[in-house]
Amino acid sequence: MSTTTSQTPEPERLTHPHRLIRNEATTEIPVHLLFRDDPDPVSVPLAPAIVGRRRGTGEQPRVRQGLSGPVRPRPVPQVDPELVERPARVLPGVAGVLGGACGVAGCVLTSWWAGVLPETARVASGLPASVGAGLGPAQWAAYAGAGALGLFGFGGLTRGRTGGAWVLGLFGRYRGTVRRTGLMWVNPLSRRRRVDVRLRHWRSEPMQAVDTNGVALRIVVLVAWRVKDTARAVLGVEDHEQYLRECVEAALSRVVSRLPADVSPSALVKDATLRNTEAVGESLTRLVAADTAPVGLEVFSAQPTRIEYAPEVAAVMQRRRIAALDAQHRDTVLASVVDSVEDTVTRLTMRGLVELDDYERKALVKDLTVAFCTGRREGSP
Incomplete structure (x- = not known):
């Protein structure tokens, strides 16, 4: 008797296909994101992407976001807005001479009063015989007053010259600028700083620079300038002459790096080189004037007088x-x-x-x- 055994077919096993790439990685995406209906979609700005992939590794591309964003303008140097040149209060030189003379006369009279004035000086001055009261508190007080008056009178005398100015400061505060000429009287307790306000020129040493092609150059610049605001030039910056030199060097580097030293014969534009000294001078003057104006300096021209190759590449x-x-x-x-x-x-x-x-x-x-x-x-x- 044969027994028939019925074999029930086993359910098919769900198997995933073999991965083509060994280090393949997948991510599940929710279904609701595929059919999302957003009434107010949000637009996201896309930055330029740079795709990098390692060859022979099977690695998925990596996306690197490029540097994006608005270019910030170059900051302009700022000085205290309240620091502006203003005239100082001074007196004519006659006032100082009279004050000093009165102090000397007071000292002589006090000596005659105390009886310590020499006989020859008494006779020369036409004073009567002294009573000889001696040096007491009253005489010492008179000496102090007369001496202080003489010191203040003669100590405050100064002379103003054409093309120069005095910047006055008292106890750390700016008290004004003196542009007058001739003899005048200034408070002797104030600190005086002399500033040359004449039209000046500065010829630089050969400064190193690099053109747009990376060629090393040496350039000499002639700058014509003057001090316009003495308060800002003296008190707004540590050394205005050194500041001018640094601004010229920085502006020269920016201007030279935009143009080539020479142009090839096949170039379309023949004037866009550093040999066009007029255009280079205008750009250099504009940049230097903008950088030095906040510190009270006025630049009239900044012209390159010599442009040559560096010795190592000449x-x-x-x-x-x-x-x-x-x-x-x-x-x-x-x-x-x-x-x-x-x-x-x-x-x-x-x-x-x-x-x-x-x-x-x-x-x-x-x-x-x-x-x-x-x-x-x-x-x-």
């Missing part, structure tokens, strides 16, 4: 320049010869002087080219 750039000129000369000669040959062959054929086939035309062109090139070579210096 010989190489000279050979490069000569080679470029030689190539340009050869191109010019070749173009002239070709035009001459073409004109000669065209005239001969159009006037019917010769009838040439292709072979004869090529031979004639070759002979004329050789003849013209030889003649120009012999005629050239």
Whole structure:
């Protein structure tokens, strides 16, 4: 008796397909995100991305966001807005002379009163005989008052010169600027700083710079300037002359880095080089004037007087320049010869002087080219 055994088929096992990439990684995406209906979509600005991938590793591309954002303007130097030049209060020099003379006269009278004035001085001054009261508290007080008056009178005398100014400060505070000339009286307790307000020029030493092609240069700049606001020039910056030099060097570096020192013969724009000193001077003057105006300096011109290659690259750039000129000369000669040959062959054929086939035309062109090139070579210096 045979028994039939029914075998129930086993359910098929769900198997994932084999990964094509061993380090493959997948992420589940929620279904509601695929069919999301947002009434107010939010727009996200996309920055330029740079995709990087390692070869031979099977690694997924990595996205690196580039540097994006608005370019911030260069900050402008700021000085205390309340620090502005204003005239100082001074007196004519006669007032100081009178005050000093009164102090000296007071000392002489006090000495006569105390009886310590020499006899010759008493006779010379025309004073009567002294009563000889002696040096007491009253006499010492009179000496102190007269001496202080004499010191203040003569100690405050000063002389103003044309083209110069005095910046006055009292106990750390700015008290004004004196631009007057001649003899005058200034408070002797105030601190005086002399400033040259004449038109001045400064010729720099050869400063190092690099053009837009990375060629090292040495440039000499001539700057014409003057002090416009003495308060800001003296009190707003530590050393206004050194500040001017640093501003010129920084502006020169910015201007030179935008242009090449020389232009190649095939360039379209011939004037966009550092050899156009007028344009370079205008840009340099504008930048230096903008940087030095907040500290009370007025720059009239900043002109490059000499632009040369650095010693380490001068010989190489000279050979490069000569080679470029030689190539340009050869191109010019070749173009002239070709035009001459073409004109000669065209005239001969159009006037019917010769009838040439292709072979004869090529031979004639070759002979004329050789003849013209030889003649120009012999005629050239």
